[in-house]
Amino acid sequence: MQFKKVSLVALVGLATSVVAHSWAECIKTYEITNVEAARSDIHAPLYQKCAGYPRNKVNNGDWIAESNNYLHDLQRPGADGKACHSGQRSPVQAAGAPAATAKAGETLKIRHWGNGHSMYNKGSPLHRDPGLVRVYWAGQKEQEIVNVVDLTGDKIIAEGNFSANAIIAETEGTQIFEKGNYLDLTLPSDMQPGRHMMVWAWANNFDKFTNQWIDRYTTCFDVIVQGGSSTIAGPPPKEKSPTKPVGNGAAANAKAQCAKTCNKGGMAEYPCTGENCSPCRYFSGDTINCFEYKEGTTCPFPGGYDCKTFKST
Numbered sequence: 001m002q003f004k005k006v007s008l009v010a011l012v013g014l015a016t017s018v019v020a021h022s023w024a025e026c027i028k029t030y031e032i033t034n035v036e037a038a039r040s041d042i043h044a045p046l047y048q049k050c051a052g053y054p055r056n057k058v059n060n061g062d063w064i065a066e067s068n069n070y071l072h073d074l075q076r077p078g079a080d081g082k083a084c085h086s087g088q089r090s091p092v093q094a095a096g097a098p099a100a101t102a103k104a105g106e107t108l109k110i111r112h113w114g115n116g117h118s119m120y121n122k123g124s125p126l127h128r129d130p131g132l133v134r135v136y137w138a139g140q141k142e143q144e145i146v147n148v149v150d151l152t153g154d155k156i157i158a159e160g161n162f163s164a165n166a167i168i169a170e171t172e173g174t175q176i177f178e179k180g181n182y183l184d185l186t187l188p189s190d191m192q193p194g195r196h197m198m199v200w201a202w203a204n205n206f207d208k209f210t211n212q213w214i215d216r217y218t219t220c221f222d223v224i225v226q227g228g229s230s231t232i233a234g235p236p237p238k239e240k241s242p243t244k245p246v247g248n249g250a251a252a253n254a255k256a257q258c259a260k261t262c263n264k265g266g267m268a269e270y271p272c273t274g275e276n277c278s279p280c281r282y283f284s285g286d287t288i289n290c291f292e293y294k295e296g297t298t299c300p301f302p303g304g305y306d307c308k309t310f311k312s313t
C-alpha cells in the first residue's frame with residue numbers, strides 16, 4: 001500500500017484526471033454482509049462473494065497489478081480507439097475467474113472500485129461529481145463491440161451513478177474508504193441463450209458542449225445466458241430506445257457553445273468568435289479557451305470539443 005500512497009500524492013500535483021481511475025472487479029456479486037460494521041469502522045471488512053468475472057481477469061484482486069495491467073483508459077494513446085483492453089478483445093477467462101452465467105431477465109450486481117472518488121465533499125479529487133457507470137451490449141449473442149465509436153447510447157442497457165448505494169466508511173477528515181461500489185444490470189428478458197459480450201464503462205467527464213457524460217475507463221466481459229423455457233417462446237423483442245449521445249438536442253447545444261466567444265490560446269486578451277476562430281474548445285470554469293490543431297487535424301488535449309468536426313476531443 002505504501003507504493004499506492006506515494007504515487008497518488010505525486011500525481012495529484014500533475015493532473016487530477018490521471019489519479020481518477022476504476023474498473024469492474026466482479027460481474028456477479030452476491031452475499032454482501034457485515035455492511036453496517038464496514039460503514040461505521042474504516043478497518044472493518046465488507047464480506048462479499050463473486051460468481052462471475054470480467055474477461056481475462058489475471059492478478060485477480062491485486063489492486064496495484066490490476067491498476068497497472070488491467071485498467072483500460074480510452075484516452076491513453078495506446079488505446080487506439082478500441083473499446084476493450086488488449087487482453088480483453090476476445091472471450092478469454094483467467095483460471096479461477098470464470099464468466100458470469102445468468103438467466104434472461106436476471107439482475108447482476110457489478111462491483112467496481114470507488115478509489116476515493118465516490119463523494120463530492122470528501123475523497124479525491126475534492127468537489128468533483130463522480131459521474132456515471134454504464135453497460136453497453138451489442139444486442140445479440142456472439143457479437144463484439146470493438147471500437148469506442150460503437151459505444152453508442154442505443155446499446156446502453158444499464159446506467160447508474162458511480163456511487164449509488166456505495167458502502168463507504170468516512171473519516172472525520174476528507175479521507176473515505178469505499179468497501180463496495182455497484183451497478184445493477186438487469187438483463188433484457190428477451191436475451192437469447194448463449195454468450196453475450198458487454199462493456200462496462202465509467203463516464204467521469206461531463207462535456208458541457210454536448211451535455212453528456214463521456215466514457216473514460218472500460219472493462220469488457222461476457223455473460224453466458226442459460227436457456228430456459230421462457231426464452232424459447234419469449235415476448236417479442238422490445239423496441240430499441242432512441243440513441244442518446246449526439247441526438248438533436250446535443251448537436252444544437254454543441255453548435256450554440258461553438259458560436260460563443262473564446263480566448264485564443266487561452267489568453268483573455270485575444271478573444272475571438274466565429275469561423276476563423278481556433279477549432280478546439282475547452283471549458284475552464286465558465287470561460288471557453290480555444291486552441292489550434294496540433295499535427296494536422298488533431299486537437300491538442302482531450303476533454304474538449306472540436307467545433308469543425310463537431311466531435312468531443
Ligand SMILES: *[C@@H]1O[C@H](CO)[C@@H](O)[C@H](O)[C@H]1NC(C)=O
Nearest residue numbers: 120129130131132161162163
Ligand atoms: C451522483 O450522486 C452524487 C451523490 O448523490 C451527486 O452529487 C451527483 O451529482 C450524482 N451524479 C450524477 C451524474 O448523477
